[in-house]
Amino acid sequence: MARLLIAASGTGGHVFPALGVAEKLPDYEIQWLGTPDRLEQTLIGDRYSFHPISVEGFQTRSPIKRLQILLGLVSSVFEVKKLIEQEKIDVVFTTGGYIASPAILAAKLSGIPAILHESNYIPGKVTKLLSRFCTTVALGFEGTKKYLPNTSTIWVSTPVRSQFYTPQPLDLNIPVNVPLITVIGGSQGAVSVNQLVRQCIPSWLEIGAYVVHLTGKNDPDADSFKHPQYISLPFFDNMAGLLQRANLAVSRAGSGTLTELAITKTPAILIPYPFAAEDHQSFNAEVFVKAGAAYCYQQKELTDKKLNNLVLDLLKNSNKLKEMSQKSSELAVMDSAEKLANLIKDSI
Numbered sequence: 047m048a049r050l051l052i053a054a055s056g057t058g059g060h061v062f063p064a065l066g067v068a069e070k071l072p073d074y075e076i077q078w079l080g081t082p083d084r085l086e087q088t089l090i091g092d093r094y095s096f097h098p099i100s101v102e103g104f105q106t107r108s109p110i111k112r113l114q115i116l117l118g119l120v121s122s123v124f125e126v127k128k129l130i131e132q133e134k135i136d137v138v139f140t141t142g143g144y145i146a147s148p149a150i151l152a153a154k155l156s157g158i159p160a161i162l163h164e165s166n167y168i169p170g171k172v173t174k175l176l177s178r179f180c181t182t183v184a185l186g187f188e189g190t191k192k193y194l195p196n197t198s199t200i201w202v203s204t205p206v207r208s209q210f211y212t213p214q215p216l217d218l219n220i221p222v223n224v225p226l227i228t229v230i231g232g233s234q235g236a237v238s239v240n241q242l243v244r245q246c247i248p249s250w251l252e253i254g255a256y257v258v259h260l261t262g263k264n265d266p267d268a269d270s271f272k273h274p275q276y277i278s279l280p281f282f283d284n285m286a287g288l289l290q291r292a293n294l295a296v297s298r299a300g301s302g303t304l305t306e307l308a309i310t311k312t313p314a315i316l317i318p319y320p321f322a323a324e325d326h327q328s329f330n331a332e333v334f335v336k337a338g339a340a341y342c343y344q345q346k347e348l349t350d351k352k353l354n355n356l357v358l359d360l361l362k363n364s365n366k367l368k369e370m371s372q373k374s375s376e377l378a379v380m381d382s383a384e385k386l387a388n389l390i391k392d393s394i
């Protein structure tokens with residue numbers, strides 16, 4: 047049985063695509079490299095053996111702190127190399143982020159292949175720096191190739207969990223014929239989006255719509271509004287069921303959520319996270335806007351009045367929603383996880 051080390055950590059945008067790929071490799075012995083106390087440990091449960099290591103990004107300007115982080119990175123590279131040797135790992139797969147650095151460098155030192163998946167339109171720092179050490183860099187967006195000129199890249203879109211490929215029941219007691227709006231702030235929620243939409247929600251409910259609002263776990267006003275047509279949840283596992291049923295999503299523009307919107311053909315109003323590295327969420331969103339699948343507004347320009355009117359106008363215009371839904375589905379790649387699984391298999 048071939049042995050795979052997956053390095054995916056921190057956010058749903060990194061962990062869920064890796065889970066999507068893992069599901070396509072039932073014949074592999076899979077070990078998971080993550081960081082302690084982050085999302086991945088809960089999400090993978092006891093499906094894979096979990097190896098926590100400490101990693102940090104070089105965000106500080108302090109030279110002493112940077113040196114400490116560098117020494118920490120060197121030490122984690124050797125920790126991962128030891129793991130690769132002890133567990134007789136054949137190949138490393140990573141979805142980028144800080145955890146990818148020790149994983150890719152340790153794979154290189156151990157002489158085994160490393161496959162990296164970059165889901166965002168603008169590649170992250172680790173991808174830009176370390177993609178040269180990878181056997182292949184798989185891309186979430188076709189246009190990303192131009193940012194990685196000397197790298198062997200292949201466009202595969204972004205893998206999603208297997209539930210997205212079949213109809214999923216949504217057990218939230220929402221009547222069949224009412225419009226459903228969902229508000230998504232990414233895997234951690236978005237407090238600014240929550241504040242904005244809370245000002246609009248009463249008028250959406252007034253026209254008979256239901257709202258499923260995924261607030262994230264750190265929303266200070268999480269329980270501030272109650273209504274029979276309003277369902278507020280800190281985190282929801284059944285995203286496939288929710289997006290398949292939703293008529294419209296108001297969402298951040300993380301690459302994972304966007305891919306899921308395309309697969310479930312859900313029209314969207316996108317509000318990119320303004321502080322994302324190199325504003326990558328705006329670039330992700332742009333692909334959907336150009337295709338006619340979504341509207342996109344920068345947080346600073348979007349007032350509650352504008353958002354409110356846009357949602358009400360769209361809900362009244364079923365032809366427009368249908369057209370956006372069709373355009374969204376044209377962006378979907380249904381076999382992304384399989385393509386990545388095959389890249390992993392072929393690399394050994």
Ligand SMILES: CC(=O)N[C@H]1[C@@H](OP(=O)(O)OP(=O)(O)OC[C@H]2O[C@@H](n3ccc(=O)[nH]c3=O)[C@H](O)[C@@H]2O)O[C@H](CO)[C@@H](O)[C@@H]1O
Nearest residue numbers: 057058059062232233234260281282285300301302303322
């Ligand atoms: C602030 C920031 O820099 N965020 C980044 C992070 O975001 P983040 O993890 O928020 O972004 P994504 O939208 O890519 O992924 C969210 C994932 O969490 C899932 N989900 C979300 C809420 C919930 O209640 N239940 C649930 O299952 C979604 O279905 C999706 O699979 O990683 C993404 C992939 O690198 C980037 O594009 C984002 O820019």
